[in-house]
Amino acid sequence: MRLWTMVSRNLRVRRMRTALTLLGIAVGMMAIVALMGLARGFENNWDQTLNARGTDVVVNRISTGSPIPAPFSEEVAREISALPGIEDSGGVLGVLMPVENLPMILVTSWEWESYIWNHLEIVEGRMQKNGHEKAVLLGKSASQMLRKQVGNSLQLLGSEFPVCGIYESTSMIESGAIVIPLGVMQSHSDNAGKINFVNLRFSPGVDKARGREICDQIETLHNGLSASLASEAAQRNSTTQAVKGMTLAVTLLSMVVGLASVMNTMLMSVFERTVEIGVLRAIGWKAARIRHMILLEATLLGISGGVLGVLLGFLVRELLYLFPSISGTIRIEIGLEAIVFTVLFATVVGALSGLYPAIRASRMKPTVAFRHQ
């Protein structure tokens, strides 16, 4: 018989309580793992998008909270593209909005004849004929989500747009988006002369260090704008930042909930076992071993809650993916680091919550063993 045997039996014998405590920890851990996966999904998605376009730098207004940064004048784009080291540039105006049956979809518009258009692979229909044609290109998953084919028309920005073509893109964001020429977007959304992103491509020979200098230069010249290298843009993206902020908040919240829940359970368990602990002390167990036993129980609750939380995270992801509007636009990438972090975090929370009950238990008097039950 090992100490471990006693610890695991103590938890197993109070099944309902153990299960409820585990659930209390696991729900928090599930949220952590899912949000971490969401942040990572956004990052990778964004990364892929910029890579697919061949974009080296993204310029946008510094904004907080909102997933789509505020617009600014396209004149700025022209000034930036004239800087040394910049080979190509393209203005982008994108918005997230409800379209027909979808509660939220990315409608993006690109400066006509800019390099951004080059990476699109039209699989059905054709591109817009010119920068003023009022027609939309649909990404492959967008066309599935909207149930629209070439030749159908789409209610967008208050008027009817025919679908002229369907494209494929390695970027999930783009595959789930609607693309129109920048001029058409500007005139139909009251944003004449405005964009909210500039995509830039460096001239050949510009290395990372030089690239950083160019970014700094842009930020100095245009107060209030942020210029990020593609490799860092994903992390600096406001959506990624927002999800990360949310993850932190949920992590703190689940720490408090987990601590309270495990501590409550362990305190209850310790008080119920006053006589049992007294007997163990009477027959020679040291106070340190009692502490050890209670800490082990709390830690075991933590680990199990963490593992259960990760499993629930995967389950929730699969449930969310059942909705086409989510599976077509959002990736929840639960990586090894999220799993390890969550389980370790839950373990630490469990162990911390066991400290006080363990100290209380180790101070119990052995003479209670003589109380007759």
Added chain:
Amino acid sequence: MPDPRHGNNMEEPQKSCLAETIAVTRSYENGRVRALRGVDLRIEEGDFVAITGSSGSGKTTLLQMLGGLDTPDSGEVMFRGQVLSEMRDLSSFRARRVGFVFQSFHLLSTLTACENVQVPMVESPLPMKEREQRAIQLLEEVGLAERIHHRPAELSGGERQRVAIARSLANEPDLLLADEPTGNLDRESTTMVMELLNRIHRENGMTLILVTHDPSTAAYAHRQVRMSDGLVDPNDPDPSPGAP
């Protein structure tokens, strides 16, 4: 001339002293309850002593003092010449020197008989396998070979107490302390448990102190000490075996 500190049994002065209380006092609730009021008692190696007395006479408190579970307000408790209150680690004293048997058995309900017997051995350096073998052997000795893997809930009261006795012997103690060991048992189980304790005393030469208010249980002891109002009653010396 008998030493007044040494209780009232001077029958076999050649025997060495195992445990001794010298003018031990202990009170509770800020002195309102005086459980022990200066108890002198000497326990020889190999003694079988019954401490009797009405409830509240201080017999259980005295047992706790002898077992190193509680410390006196004044006076000394000695074990083989060592003062208990000066020992650095009373829990290892309890683990190695003393075995306890309680009225309510106090077995751990989640563990089997065999595992319960191994609980005190958690503090011993014996390897796992040997602990298990020793537990099985002890259970065989108390006549529970068939009950090794049963949980306490699956055992009768008498069987539970026998598991508890096996547990008390786990670390080969020098002194066995039993607090009303038959208090929760029927007549038949009482006889069985007392015969067992008697056998352990006889065959292993184990020093045994039991607290009881049942005269027929006390009669198994070779010496009875009567407690009254926190003191050993000097008017009731009864060293003769078999007396009620």
